[in-house]
Amino acid sequence: MQVNEYKPLIVAFCCNWCSYAGADLAGNNRLAYPADVKIIRVPCSCRVNPMFILRAFQRGADGVIICGCHPGDCHYTSGNYYTRRRMAALFSMLDYLGIEKERTRVEWVSAAEGAKFAATMNDFAKTVASLGENKRLEDLRCKK
Amino acid sequence: MQRVGVFVCWCGSNIAGTVDVEAVSEALKSEPGVVFSTNYQYMCSQAGQDMIKDAVKEHNLTGIVVCSCSPRMHEATFRKTAAAAGLNPYMVEIANIREQCSWVHKDVLTGTEKAIILGKAAVAKVNLNTPLIPGESPVTKRALVIGGGIAGIQTALDIADAGFEVDIVEKKPTIGGKMAQLDKTFPTLDCAACILTPKMVDVAQNEKIRIFSYSEVTEVQGFVGNFDVTIKKNARYVKEEICTGCGACVEKCPMKKIPNEFNLGMDNRSAIYIPFAQAVPKVATIDPNACNMLKNGKCGVCSKVCAAGAIDYTQKDEYINEKYGAIVVATGFNPISMDKFDEFAYNQSKDVITSLEFERLTNAAGPSAGKLVRPSDGKHPHTIVFVQCVGSRCESCAEKGKEYCSKICCMYTAKHAMLTRDKYPDTEVYVFYIDVRTPGKNFDEFYRRAVEEYGVKYVKGMVGKVTPEGDKLKVQASDLIANKQLHIDADLVVLAAAIEPDKSARPLATMLTASMDTNDFFTEAHPKLRPVESPTAGVFLSGACQGPKDIPETVSQAGAAASKVIGLLAKDKLTGNPCVANSNELMCNGCSSCANVCPYGAISYEDKEFRMPDRTTKVRRVAVVNPAVCQGCGACTVACPSGAMDLKGFANSQIMAEVDAICK
Amino acid sequence: MHNNKYLRDEIIRISGADVSKCMRCGKCSATCPAYDEMEYHPHQFVNMVECGDIEPLLNSESLYKCLSCFACIDRCPRGVQPAKVVEAVRLTAIRKQGANHITADDIPAVVDADTPQQLLVSAFRKYTK
Amino acid sequence: MKVSYFPGCTLKNKAKDLDMYAYKSAEVLGVTLEEIENWQCCGGVFTTANDEVATKLSSIRALKYAGDKEQPLVTVCSACHNVIKQTNHAMQTNSAFADKVNRYMAADGSYKGETEVYHYLEMLRDLVGFDVIKEKVVNTLKGKKIAAYYGCLLLRPNKVMRMDDPENPTIMEDLIKSLGADAVVYAKRNECCGGYISLESPDAAKKNSIAIIENAKVNGAQMIITACPLCKYNLEKCGADIPVVYFTELLAEALGVKEDTNA
Incomplete structure (x- = not known):
């Protein structure tokens, strides 16, 4: 009998200059992380509209992680600072709504940190998996 | 509705090894908008690209999805292919099923499943793509070189030779940098001053080159082709134009x-x-x-x-604003501080010196007029111990030194040892080494000559402790080949200190938004294929600011950086990135939220007349984005409360479609 | 060469030192104040443990010559911590039944009127189990 | 100011001077040393192996005692200081070790590494201040050329001890200067005297100690001060022809409390 292990659905927004390249480097170095993580490329972490995150949870995502350049290293000088502030507010609101704050994360991953990218994703996927399925914000009408 | 073609690449076995490419192309066939789907061994090859071009014609495609390696690798390639097939190049989307799928997952089932989802996201996005046309911006035909060492000098000379104006900003009172402090240069032993100073004179006399010495860059604005730079000329209290340098x-x-x-x-x-x-x-x-x-x-x-009347005690720092098309960073290096390595007693004895100090000691224009003497008592040293790798190749947990090899020390130490034996044959010279690294033309031959012809004693091992005692330096070291601990009474100990980027590099990198590695060396756009460019467009790298380098390497990199700058300045116009923000003026309420977050000042406001449904007109204030200045970060799109601001190429609807596709 | 993988892994585990970081510079041996007393020197301890060549070390007097002055730890450019490796090998040797390097009976012959307690306590901790 | 004080085995016996003058001087400087009740010997050397737990418990009891009183723990013997500080560091950084320790400590309550450990010298520098000491000097030692001998235990491993620059320390020199004397700087002041090897191979220890004394003398030293009874023993045993004294004795002399302790 095959046991169907619970697989979380994780959306990762990665900035084009640091974190997406960091993810590429993880690939180059064959550093494995769970396939549950699906990456969406954005020019800068500050492009991530809270709307995207709400939509992801609404459609059944179990965790959302945003990766950007380290503070001070943003390709656009200050984008990641906006991200940090906006997401702090958003995550706190989501937490209030019942989306545990462990399901949301902002992480700084540089283009040189392939290993950090893989480690972050492994850790995040593990954390999210341990929380189980996220149902709080799911729009059941989206389920076919 | 778009007519989308999907092309799944095997990348040999790189993708096909972990992803069932056939299944992927089959699964994507039924996605909305997809009219054609196939897979091929190497999509980026000529045959693969032809396949795309043929399919565009045959199936009347309006959008293309390539499931392949990272877009950072081949997005540009496939955009060109699309353009060649008559499509707008921005109608291409890449699903990264190599770096972010086949290479990080081992199981074929999971890999294939994920590849299909990534492909679906790309299809969903391309369905909402619109043709984009990049804007153009003019190029200021002048270059700025920051740093006036050999790297900066060579870059400036080469750019000026091509007929463009160049400014050099040097923080010291003179250009020349570290090379001006050197005595001889390896492996040919020509005198550094003899080959450098004529170049310095060339710079001074070249009418295309201006030198801002004793100056620093304090602010950088703008972007490739149009940098706006503030240079602070420190007050030197001497009128430069009048001073004759009589002394x-x-x-x-x-x-x-x-x-x-x-x-x-x-x-x-x-x-x-x-x-x-x-x-x-x-x-x-x-x-x-x-x-x-x-x-x-x-x-x-x-x-x-002062007969010329050049002294001016009231002189103030002066700020100069200048426009540049390109910026070259040539900020160079410094030896690291020896404070954390006092087992070698650098802070406890004057006769323990660094290699750069040794250069000055042997230089005819140096403090001892070229006579090799001990700094403490001016006596001739009879036994000299050279210690290699001081602070280089240190593990980070050792909490001191640098992790990298400083690259130049093996050769200059061989040079110092050889020259000492040549000029003072009565001197015993020991070199303690971990490895002797001599990959360079005539380098190993040079090192062997030091050993075989000049009798330099190379000892495999490290010095553990230097104890100044009386007028001797007691050196305790290991000889790993003989498996012995050596005790040498030396007169002079020379430390090959690791080199590090100049301290001014880090704040400069922040000003330029150019990236750096953890050691504060500037990162190149590609380590192999774009070694003299920074990832930030219009910023180029010359010399040791990018990594440890010797003079020949520095000069060749300086020339390479210059040729890149010339290539840029030779253009009259630059095509920009079309993925810029744009504001829907019908939705914009002119609140200024977007302008407040824009790091480039790309957003301004205009009063515009709108026709109302009742045929009256109304004037409203709306945001306007300057596409030449906008870099496309998207900060404004999130700040906009009315949803008027969007980013071309990464539109709200497009990203939302990707989210939907992934979360299905 | 004798390659004892079990002992090697055990020594690396209890020492907490990463011998694979060693770049063979010999600075540990250059700095060692007990070098002349030793048959195997600090850099050899690191190298031989890495190779699993541990028997000769276990039987060598060198184990009892290390002063635990930690000069090799502080000066190693690679953070290898040779003194911890030596200590781990010594513990492996003296933890065996009856393998104490000194006994209380040896003491009266070697003390004098000034011998501080600290000397005896330290020696016992280093040499016995 | 009140601090917990761990004297150590030798200070109650062969190194009574080190202990006595530490008390006397602290009193003058307004510090009360409160000796830990029922302290046990630290063991003399720190066993670096990860799996050694029992040998470190006496240090942990001392640390916990000070921690419970919310006082910093002050030591004066170099060896005790080294053992206790390294043990404390292990408690702070090695959670597996800390777990094991706390299982042994169950009866006394758990300890996480919160106590601050000061060597007496660090206490003088960081809690009292050398400038304060300078003001309290009554017998200036002007003209004396004194060499500080650190040995290995005070400074290394630097990552844990963090007392001073391990290769070119100045804390004892600063103390010497604040007492009015001239500090002799010599490179071998942080080299090992031979330590416990003098039990088995007195000649090996002798060789190291002679080199240290020679280096100090060549640089003009008339006297050597140290914080470690074993260093003092080894340096004297090798036939030193200049006095080797505890730093607390020198401090007491300058502060004018040496005579009345002798009386």
């Missing part, structure tokens, strides 16, 4: 006990000084921390003896 002031200045930086503090200079005889520009500079006149208004000797 009368230097001679008469009563403050003569200031440590001379050029000789690394091994002798003194006066408060008003010219760093060295061949300085360019050859003008005096007053050290404000040492000058009595500037500190408490008492003295004024230099002003009295």
Whole structure:
């Protein structure tokens, strides 16, 4: 009998200059992380509209992680600072709504940190998996 | 509705090994908009690209999805392919199923499943793509070179040779950099000054080149082709245009006990000084921390003896604004501090010196006029111990030193050892090494000559402790080949200190938004294929600011950086990135939220007339994005409360479609 | 060469030192104040443990010559911590039954009127189990 | 100011001077040393192996005692200081070790590494201040050329001890200067005297100690001060022809409390 292990659905927004390249480097170095993580490329972490995150949870995502350049290293000088502030507010609101704050994360991953990218994703996927399925914000009408 | 073609790449076995490419192309066939789907061994090959072109024609495709390697790798390639097939290049989307799928997952089932989802996201996005046309911006035909060492000098000369104007900003009173401090250069042993100073003169005489010495860059705005730079010219209290460099002031200045930086503090200079005889520009500079006149208004000797009347105690720092099309960073290196390595007693004895200090000691223009003597007592040293790798190749957890190999030390130490034995055959010379690294033309031959012809004693091992005792330096070291601990009574110990990027590099990188590695070396756009460009467009790298380098390498990199700059300045217009923000003026309420977050000042406001449904007109304030200045970060799109601001190429609807596709 | 993988892994585990970081510079041996007393020197301890060549070390007097002055730890450019490796090998040797390097009976012959307690306590901790 | 004080085995016996003058001087400087009740010997050397737990428990009891009183723990013997500080560091950084320790400590309550450990010298520098000491000097030692001998235990491993620059320390020199004397700087002041090897191979220890004394003398030293009873023993045993004294004795002399302790 095959046991169907619970697989979380994780959306990762990665900035084009640091974190997406960091993810590429993880690939180059064959550093494995769970396939549950699906990456969406954005020019800068500050492009991530809270709307995207709400939509992801609404459609059944179990965790959302945003990766950007380290503070001070943003390709656009200050984008990641906006991200940090906006997401702090958003995550706190989501937490209030019942989306545990462990399901949301902002992480700084540089283009040189392939290993950090893989480690972050492994850790995040593990954390999210341990929380189980996220149902709080799911729009059941989206389920076919 | 778009007519989308999907092309799944095997990348040999790189993708096909973990992803069932057939299943992927099959699954994507039924996605909305997809009219054609196939897979091929190497999509980026000529045959693969032809396949795409043919399919565009045959199936009347309006959008293309390539499931392949990272878009950072081949997005540009496939955009060109689309353009060649008559499509707008921005109608291409890449699903990264190599770096972010086949290479990180081992199981074929999971890999294939994820590849399909990534492909679906790309299809969902391309369905909402619109043709984009990049804007154009003019190019300011002038380059800025930051740093006036050999790297900056060579870059500036090469750019000027091509007919473009170049400015050099150097923080010291003279250009010349580290090379001006060297004695001989390996492996040919020509004298550094003999080959450098003519180049310095060339710079001074070249009418295309301006030198801002004793100056620094304080602000950088703008973007490739249109940088707006503020240069701070520090007050040197001497009118540069008038000073003849005669040196009368230097001679008469009563403050003569200031440590001379050029000789690394091994002798003194006066408060008003010219760093060295061949300085360019050859003008005096007053050290404000040492000058009595500037500190408490008492003295004024230099002003009295200056026949040209060049002294100006009231001079202020001056700020200059200038526009540049390209910026070259050539900020160079410094030896690291030896403070954390006092087992070698650098801070406890004057006769323990660094290799750069040794250069000054053996240089004819140095503090001892080229006579190799001990700094402590001026006596001739009979036994000299050279220690390699001091602070290089240290593990990070050792909490001191640098992790990298400083690259130049093996060769300059061989040079020092050889020259010492050549000039003073009565001197015993030991070199303690971990490895001797000599990959370079005629480098190993040079090192072998030092051993075989000049009798330098190379010992495999490290020095553990240097104990100054009386007028000797007791050196305790290991000889790993003989498996012995050696005790040598040395007269002089020379440390091959690791090199690190100049401290000014980090703040400069922030100003330029150019990336750096953890050691503060500038990162290149591609380590192999774009070694002299920074990832930030319009910023180029020359010399040791990018990594440790010797002179030949620095000069060739300087030339390469210059050729890249020339290529840029030769263009009249630059095509920009079309993925820029744009504001829907019908939705915009002119609140200024977007302009407040824009790091580039790309957003301005206009009063615009709108026709209302009742046929009246109304004037409203709306945001307008300057596409030449916008870099496409998207900060404004999130700040906009009315949803008027969007980003081309990464539109709200497109990203939302990707989210939907992934979360299905 | 004798390759004892079990002992090797055990020594690396209890020492907490990463011998694979060693770049063979010999600075540990250059700095060692007990070098002349030793048959195997600090860099050899690191190398031989890495190779699993541990028997000769276990039987060598060198184990009892290390002063635990930690000069090799502080000066190693690679953070290898040779003194911890030596200590781990010594513990492996003296933890065996009856393998104490000194006994209380040895003491009266070697003390004098000034011998501080600290000397005896330290020696016992280093040499015995 | 009140601090917990761990004297150590030798200070109650062969190194009574080190202990006595530490008390006397602290009193003058306004510090009360409160000796830990029922302290046990630290063991003399720190066993670096990860799996050694029992040998470190006496240090942990001392640390916990000070921690419970919310006082910093002050040591004066170099060896005790080294052992206790390294043990404390292990408690702070090695959670597996800390777990094991706390299982042994169950009866006394758990300890996480919160106590601050000061060597007496660090206490003088950081809690009292050398400038304060300078003001309290009554017998200036002007003209004396004194060499500080650190040995290995005070400074290394630097990552844990963090007392001073391990290769070119100045804390004892600063103390010497604050007492009015001239500090002799010599490179071998942080080299090992031979330590416990003098039990088995007195000649090896002798060789190291002679080199240290020679280096100090060549640089003009008339006297050597140290914080470690074993260093003092080894340096004297090798036939030193200059006095080797505890730093607390020198401090007491300068502060004018040496005579009345002798009386």
